[in-house]
Amino acid sequence: MSNKKVILVVMDGIGISVTHLGDAVTEANTPTLDRLKKECPYTTLKAHGSAVGLPTDDDMGNSEVGHNALGCGQIYSQGAKLVNESIESGKMFASETWNELVNNVKTKSSTLHFIGLLSDGNVHSNISHLKKMIAKAKEQGAAKVRVHVLLDGRDVPATSAPIYIEDLEKCMAELNDATFDAKIASGGGRMKVTMDRYQADWDMVKLGWETHVKGEGRQFANALEAVETLRNETGAIDQDLPAFVIAENGAPVGKIVDGDSVVLFNFRGDRAIELSMAFDGGDEFTYFDRGAKPDVIYAGMLEYDGDLHIPNKYLVNPPEIKDTMSEVLEKAGLKSYAVSETQKYGHVTYFWNGNRSEKFASEVWKEIPSDKVSFDQRPWMKSAEITDDLIEAIKSEKYDFIRCNFPNGDMVGHTGSMDATIIGVESVDLGLTRLLKVAEEYGYTVLITADHGNADEMLEKNKKGEINVRTAHSLNRVPFYIVSKDKYEIKDADSEKYGLANVAPTVLKIFGIEAPACWEDSMI
Numbered sequence: 001m002s003n004k005k006v007i008l009v010v011m012d013g014i015g016i017s018v019t020h021l022g023d024a025v026t027e028a029n030t031p032t033l034d035r036l037k038k039e040c041p042y043t044t045l046k047a048h049g050s051a052v053g054l055p056t057d058d059d060m061g062n063s064e065v066g067h068n069a070l071g072c073g074q075i076y077s078q079g080a081k082l083v084n085e086s087i088e089s090g091k092m093f094a095s096e097t098w099n100e101l102v103n104n105v106k107t108k109s110s111t112l113h114f115i116g117l118l119s120d121g122n123v124h125s126n127i128s129h130l131k132k133m134i135a136k137a138k139e140q141g142a143a144k145v146r147v148h149v150l151l152d153g154r155d156v157p158a159t160s161a162p163i164y165i166e167d168l169e170k171c172m173a174e175l176n177d178a179t180f181d182a183k184i185a186s187g188g189g190r191m192k193v194t195m196d197r198y199q200a201d202w203d204m205v206k207l208g209w210e211t212h213v214k215g216e217g218r219q220f221a222n223a224l225e226a227v228e229t230l231r232n233e234t235g236a237i238d239q240d241l242p243a244f245v246i247a248e249n250g251a252p253v254g255k256i257v258d259g260d261s262v263v264l265f266n267f268r269g270d271r272a273i274e275l276s277m278a279f280d281g282g283d284e285f286t287y288f289d290r291g292a293k294p295d296v297i298y299a300g301m302l303e304y305d306g307d308l309h310i311p312n313k314y315l316v317n318p319p320e321i322k323d324t325m326s327e328v329l330e331k332a333g334l335k336s337y338a339v340s341e342t343q344k345y346g347h348v349t350y351f352w353n354g355n356r357s358e359k360f361a362s363e364v365w366k367e368i369p370s371d372k373v374s375f376d377q378r379p380w381m382k383s384a385e386i387t388d389d390l391i392e393a394i395k396s397e398k399y400d401f402i403r404c405n406f407p408n409g410d411m412v413g414h415t416g417s418m419d420a421t422i423i424g425v426e427s428v429d430l431g432l433t434r435l436l437k438v439a440e441e442y443g444y445t446v447l448i449t450a451d452h453g454n455a456d457e458m459l460e461k462n463k464k465g466e467i468n469v470r471t472a473h474s475l476n477r478v479p480f481y482i483v484s485k486d487k488y489e490i491k492d493a494d495s496e497k498y499g500l501a502n503v504a505p506t507v508l509k510i511f512g513i514e515a516p517a518c519w520e521d522s523m524i
């Protein structure tokens with residue numbers, strides 16, 4: 001083993017544009033990245049589709065699968081694919097949990113609820129899974145289904161919610177008859193209600209609980225009316241629409257009450273954990289006052305946290321990610337440090353370590369609290385504080401491997417604001433400028449990459465050829481730089497054969513540690 005020291009920087013959401021449609025990365029003033037591209041070993045990495053275990057190459061990458069691949073040097077079939085397979089093979093519907101959920105509502109003549117992100121973004125969920133589960137529930141004798149829809153517009157076009165609502169309502173209308181009654185019961189924009197992550201803002205989950213469980217909130221006759229009215233009033237895109245409740249004669253159509261069954265149909269964990277804690281938690285749950293908690297059977301689509309076992313019940317086994325880089329480094333006696341701000345803290349810790357929330361004994365994790373704003377209003381986010389923290393970690397001389405995530409390209413990119421995203425990318429470049437000086441002084445090799453694209457494509461052409469704002473990730477490749485006083489050469493740098501899973505093996509190569517046999521190849 002060598003005595004090398006390595007820093008790995010994830011510039012979240014900073015990819016390489018092909019179309020240059022709304023390319024905030026190229027438009028930004030990035031003197032450091034520009035210089036590195038000329039001076040350092042450089043290649044590009046595939047960060048979407050099959051390179052990160054998604055069903056097809058039409059699937060854009062995302063931070064979960066990206067950080068999983070970066071952190072484990074392997075490509076695992078991910079939630080989107082595992083759920084497809086479980087439904088297709090019939091395994092989900094034969095599972096004990098599914099049968100418990102359905103039998104519960106049959107014996108008690110109660111309601112089967114589905115809560116989740118309503119789109120085909122395939123990042124957190126897929127509407128096709130929901131439709132198949134509703135149809136199966138009817139086939140197996142459930143009589144009443146209520147769906148609580150979280151509007152997307154972040155992994156799919158910004159104002160596409162009506163398309164998915166209509167699709168779901170058509171599916172339910174075809175199933176509804178004298179024996180079966182399915183309806184949308186409540187909803188709201190995913191960045192306003194229910195889908196908080198990393199405990200950044202529990203008030204979002206509290207609002208979700210009041211909306212979905214208690215049926216409290218502004219009432220509408222149906223979800224399309226809610227979206228149209230709220231859009232006209234607020235001008236918000238889907239992800240930011242306020243919460244709503246569907247009611248008939250002043251009464252909510254689908255409160256969650258004793259005896260009901262509830263499925264959270266999101267497969268990705270970060271934004272599903274807090275609601276699961278609220279449903280599963282006993283008296284020790286103190287994040288908000290749930291009032292009288294209904295006695296229900298609750299299940300998530302997947303197990304979202306394998307250490308804390310959240311939720312208690314789930315429908316599909318998650319990928320079992322083994323031999324992560326953190327584990328290998330720990331066994332080799334090397335010390336790791338991880339830092340980001342709240343919005344990406346779990347990405348560089350929990351996703352990085354294969355969806356585990358518990359750190360290895362010698363790892364140190366640092367969270368810098370994020371602002372609670374829409375990030376187009378603070379596009380620099382905590383890039384300066386993250387950089388300060390990294391510099392302190394370097395100077396402490398305690399760590400062999402330091403990893404960090406600068407969220408700006410992604411979090412600002414998701415707002416759709418081109419001007420703000422340019423500032424976000426520039427903030428990352430400034431952070432790198434400061435970081436690299438100190439890293440060089442202390443003898444670190446710095447690897448710089450991204451988990452997927454976003455800021456590189458802030459506009460998109462729809463099927464009619466019209467140009468619209470794009471809030472979702474891109475399918476573009478991402479950069480990979482090696483900044484080091486040591487001489488490294490990337491093999492076949494122009495070949496486009498590498499993906500995110502080739503990064504961890506490259507880190508181990510620098511350390512002179514043999515990678516587990518199941519890992520992908522090193523690039524050097």
Ligand code: 3PG
Pocket residue numbers: 061062063064123124154155271410414
């Ligand atoms: C989100 O959860 O914010 C988006 O759906 C995906 O973004 P991320 O994969 O970059 O977190």
Ligand code: CO
Pocket residue numbers: 013063410411414454473
């Ligand atoms: Co993102």
